[in-house]
Amino acid sequence: MKILVCLKQTFDTEAKITLDSNGKIESKGVSMIMNPYDEFAVEEALRIKEKGEGEVTVISVGGQQTQDALRQALAMGADKAVLVDPGEIELDEFSTATVLAKTIGGMEYDIILGGFRAIDDGSAQVVGRVAELLNIPVVNVVTKLEIEGGKALATREVEGGSEVIEVALPAAFTAQKGLNEPRYPSMKGIMKAKKKPMDKKTLADVGLDENQIAAKVKALSFSLPEARQAGKVIPGEAAEAAKELARLLREEAKVI
Amino acid sequence: MAHWLFTEEHELVRKTVRNWVEKEIKPYVEEWENAGEFPRELFARAGELGFLGLTYPEEYGGSGEDYLAGAVFFEEMARCGSAGVAAGLGASMAIAGPQIYKFGSEELKNRFLPPTISGKKIGALAITEPNAGSDVASIQTTARNMGDHYLVNGSKIFITNGVRADYVVTAVKTDPAAGHKGISLLVIEKGTPGFTVAKKLDKLGWNTSDTGELVFEDCRVPGENLVGRENMGFYYIMQNFAWERLVMALEAVASAQLAIDVAAEYARQRVQFGRPLSKFQVTRHKLADMASLVETARCLTYHALSLYVSGRDAVTEVAMAKLYACEIANRVTDEAVQIHGGYGYMMEYPVQRFWRDARIGTIGGGTSDIMKQVIAGRLIK
Numbered sequence: 001m002k003i004l005v006c007l008k009q010t011f012d013t014e015a016k017i018t019l020d021s022n023g024k025i026e027s028k029g030v031s032m033i034m035n036p037y038d039e040f041a042v043e044e045a046l047r048i049k050e051k052g053e054g055e056v057t058v059i060s061v062g063g064q065q066t067q068d069a070l071r072q073a074l075a076m077g078a079d080k081a082v083l084v085d086p087g088e089i090e091l092d093e094f095s096t097a098t099v100l101a102k103t104i105g106g107m108e109y110d111i112i113l114g115g116f117r118a119i120d121d122g123s124a125q126v127v128g129r130v131a132e133l134l135n136i137p138v139v140n141v142v143t144k145l146e147i148e149g150g151k152a153l154a155t156r157e158v159e160g161g162s163e164v165i166e167v168a169l170p171a172a173f174t175a176q177k178g179l180n181e182p183r184y185p186s187m188k189g190i191m192k193a194k195k196k197p198m199d200k201k202t203l204a205d206v207g208l209d210e211n212q213i214a215a216k217v218k219a220l221s222f223s224l225p226e227a228r229q230a231g232k233v234i235p236g237e238a239a240e241a242a243k244e245l246a247r248l249l250r251e252e253a254k255v256i
Numbered sequence: 257m258a259h260w261l262f263t264e265e266h267e268l269v270r271k272t273v274r275n276w277v278e279k280e281i282k283p284y285v286e287e288w289e290n291a292g293e294f295p296r297e298l299f300a301r302a303g304e305l306g307f308l309g310l311t312y313p314e315e316y317g318g319s320g321e322d323y324l325a326g327a328v329f330f331e332e333m334a335r336c337g338s339a340g341v342a343a344g345l346g347a348s349m350a351i352a353g354p355q356i357y358k359f360g361s362e363e364l365k366n367r368f369l370p371p372t373i374s375g376k377k378i379g380a381l382a383i384t385e386p387n388a389g390s391d392v393a394s395i396q397t398t399a400r401n402m403g404d405h406y407l408v409n410g411s412k413i414f415i416t417n418g419v420r421a422d423y424v425v426t427a428v429k430t431d432p433a434a435g436h437k438g439i440s441l442l443v444i445e446k447g448t449p450g451f452t453v454a455k456k457l458d459k460l461g462w463n464t465s466d467t468g469e470l471v472f473e474d475c476r477v478p479g480e481n482l483v484g485r486e487n488m489g490f491y492y493i494m495q496n497f498a499w500e501r502l503v504m505a506l507e508a509v510a511s512a513q514l515a516i517d518v519a520a521e522y523a524r525q526r527v528q529f530g531r532p533l534s535k536f537q538v539t540r541h542k543l544a545d546m547a548s549l550v551e552t553a554r555c556l557t558y559h560a561l562s563l564y565v566s567g568r569d570a571v572t573e574v575a576m577a578k579l580y581a582c583e584i585a586n587r588v589t590d591e592a593v594q595i596h597g598g599y600g601y602m603m604e605y606p607v608q609r610f611w612r613d614a615r616i617g618t619i620g621g622g623t624s625d626i627m628k629q630v631i632a633g634r635l636i637k
Contacts, residue, residue, distance in 0.1 A: 071264065075268060
């Protein structure tokens with residue numbers, strides 16, 4: 001069983017997001033992590049591999065610092081990593097998916113996994129687009145995945161419940177929270193991660209040039225949410241304060 | 257930004273430990289403080305994740321003898337805000353285990369290291385006695401060589417993990433007339449007839465770790481439980497002090513840093529005279545002083561650590577790092593309490609615990625006075 005996991009390096013969930021003088025998101029000095037939804041995908045890939053035989057390859061599109069996220073996946077137990085560095089160009093979901101699909105097109109695979117979305121731009125498009133380009137089925141927001149004899153049973157979230165889908169392999173699946181609890185990288189795994197293959201490619205290596213992946217959409221501006229208002233403390237006797245609280249909730253906050 | 261001393265791998269270890277501390281330790285710290293110990297299962301969990309094996313080779317279940325990775329582990333452990341947790345794990349992994357690993361027979365290593373590294377067994381090192389603290393050579397616990405076994409009599413005090421340790425590496429006099437040249441180390445297992453835990457001691461800080469008083473009465477310890485050679489114990493103890501003291505310095509720096517972070521956050525929120533404390537120069541300068549002290553201590557500690565891991569003589573620098581880092585941790589945590597004002601004196605706020613926990617630093621693992629003795633001894637030949 002050959003399993004490919006598409007993963008992205010994103011800002012740490014603890015990171016404080018600021019905009020630079022050009023109104024772009026400031027990435028300097030921000031600590032980076034593996035996108036948490038992709039972590040579910042890596043974990044699921046490892047579990048499928050551990051149930052039988054298989055090989056897990058993690059793939060990312062990004063700069064050299066993206067190696068940290070790939071190495072984390074290797075330390076968790078993935079076998080190989082592929083990093084395609086597109087250079088200093090603006091990417092959108094189309095660009096990333098095109099690079100991934102072109103890279104994957106030259107590889108063997110039965111299963112493609114990825115987080116259903118990244119916690120930064122949250123577009124939830126990339127794995128779906130990759131599946132489309134590769135002409136294979138995709139099942140989104142999967143919370144349970146069983147693989148048997150060339151097909152998969154995937155449980156996915158639908159409004160108010162869940163549905164179970166059977167699909168023939170090869171197929172792509174996107175991970176939703178609840179799919180599993182990702183493991184910590186093992187200490188031995190960390191020490192060995194550097195010895196595992198990390199295939200670094202350029203756009204030209206995968207047979208693409210900048211024009212072929214030029215972004216189709218462009219972000220015009222970014223804005224930060226308004227600062228939260230300070231809370232209000234209602235002083236006085238409990239009974240009086242409760243009355244005042246009820247009044248404020250009804251008349252000001254309009255929630256009751 | 258990562259310090260030059262640490263590699264990508266170390267930073268990944270850091271991230272992993274930090275994640276674990278955040279998820280599996282921090283939420284329970286208050287509960288464990290009140291219970292007076294952290295659950296025994298934490299040893300097994302830390303073992304399962306490979307943390308207890310960072311400084312041991314693979315043949316015993318470790319991940320390679322990487323003291324920088326070990327250093328990262330203890331730095332991150334300190335971020336949980338309850339120093340007793342690291343004290344307990346450390347007493348087994350970094351204090352008891354190394355005596356067996358560095359000086360023990362292959363048989364002893366095979367018996368005790370794998371379970372120590374997997375966290376299935378808890379170790380302790382027992383040197384201090386009611387009448388022998390800094391003056392290690394004056395210990396009075398005796399072990400009479402009876403041929404195939406030793407007969408141990410005496411008592412030990414202030415022993416971290418003493419209450420629940422599965423084995424205690426115990427300093428004994430095998431030649432009572434020979435001073436420091438008459439000390440040996442014996443591994444004494446829990447349940448050995450004649451070995452009892454007299455009591456669990458109440459402490460000012462480190463409350464998540466258990467500290468015991470141990471008693472040996474005609475305790476028969478098999479001869480093969482001798483660590484290394486007879487009468488070499490003092491030298492073995494002294495050799496691992498470097499690592500123990502480095503760990504204490506690293507923890508002191510990380511704990512002091514935590515106190516600064518917490519105090520700075522408090523200063524941002526606490527409003528007096530119409531402004532947050534963080535807008536007052538007096539508070540800003542106090543925090544700047546605290547941060548400068550901690551950075552100095554960190555640099556010195558990393559320097560000592562770099563000497564230690566490169567295998568060079570680090571005795572002086574390690575003593576300086578332990579002395580300085582632990583002294584400034586007292587000052588910095590004290591100032592952090594001060595910034596908190598009345599709230600800092602309340603048990604509800606964790607800053608009082610940082611202050612209490614820091615206090616052991618200048619006492620345990622060799623007092624500040626002994627550190628100065630070591631440094632002066634190297635200065636004045």
